[in-house]
Amino acid sequence: MERSLTHIALFAALIAVLGLVPKIDLAAGVPITAQSLGIMLCGTVLGAKRGALAVILFLALVAAGLPLLSGGRGGIGVFAGPSVGFLVGFPIAAFVAGWVMERTTLSPAVAATAASVIGGIGVLYVFGIAGMALVLGKTLSEAAFLSFAFLPGDVVKAVIAGLVTQSLSRMRPASLLSRA
């Protein structure tokens, strides 16, 4: 019981920290924030249920008024803005990524990359595009067109999530709760 709670809380903190570290650091020349990488890792490392709860806990603190989203954004206003769909999709993305991770027997690197692509890109974009269409008054295809600017960065992040998950599984096999 305590272990679940502390894992959820510490991964919520990890998502926040990844949003606060400076951009550009993660890959050469591509200015991306690591925050959605944190969402993917919640799923691939903690598994579906705990991963999604960690993301919800993080979002609750953002809504309560902590400026934890990348770029120092926060407060309940971010849920009224155009990126609301992505925020709502975050926990579901983590859940799906964790679910995929739990259901496959592929090597951690391949499984985590695939899980991040399916959850952290596929599922997340469905919600993100729907939210953007709603707030900006566009059709779904127009909103999709606007969202694809983020796609290259997110693919890089999915690969990094796979690499990090693989490294963790080598260093501390028991720590991968999604495969426990």
Add this chain to the structure above:
Amino acid sequence: MLTLTSPVETWAHRLPAAGKLAALAAGTTVLFVVDASWILAVALAAAGALYLSGGMRFAAAGLRQLYPLWPFVVIVVLWHLWTAEVAAGIAILLRMVTAVALANFLTMTTRLSDMLVVFERLARPLSPVLPPRRLALAFALVIRFIPVMLDRMGLIRQSWSARSPRPSRWRVMVPATLAALDDADRVAEALRARGGAE
């Protein structure tokens, strides 16, 4: 840690957080139902008046909070100039800016602890699966561990740059995540030793 609550004390700081949250939910719903530009313009003016009622410094801080919206404003403006549906574009911009401004007003006039109390109260129906005290402990743990992890991220970066001429890039993620996992285990043990989380 800094929160987004405004240090400039306004009348709205003294209102109960739950009431403000309910009013915001009602107001935002109305905004997304209404389509007439003039009503949305009145709503934006009302939001502006709310901010000005807190004084010039408060209003200026509120304006700065809206700054992250600019890429979306540019997109909508260009889009609707191109498709020549200017009236629709104006309604969309008014609605978006007003909704975000009203929500920011709530955040700027409500202390973090008050908001968290409201969330804990909203989560009370879930108490069979999620005891309120466990939720409060989870909030506290996150808030406590963010600065700890930020410091450690800095240390990991430093030790990387002490050993390698290349930039660290994504590789710092592995020790950072590993440390979070180890901390989670240790904090769990510590909680257990002190009677456990209920």
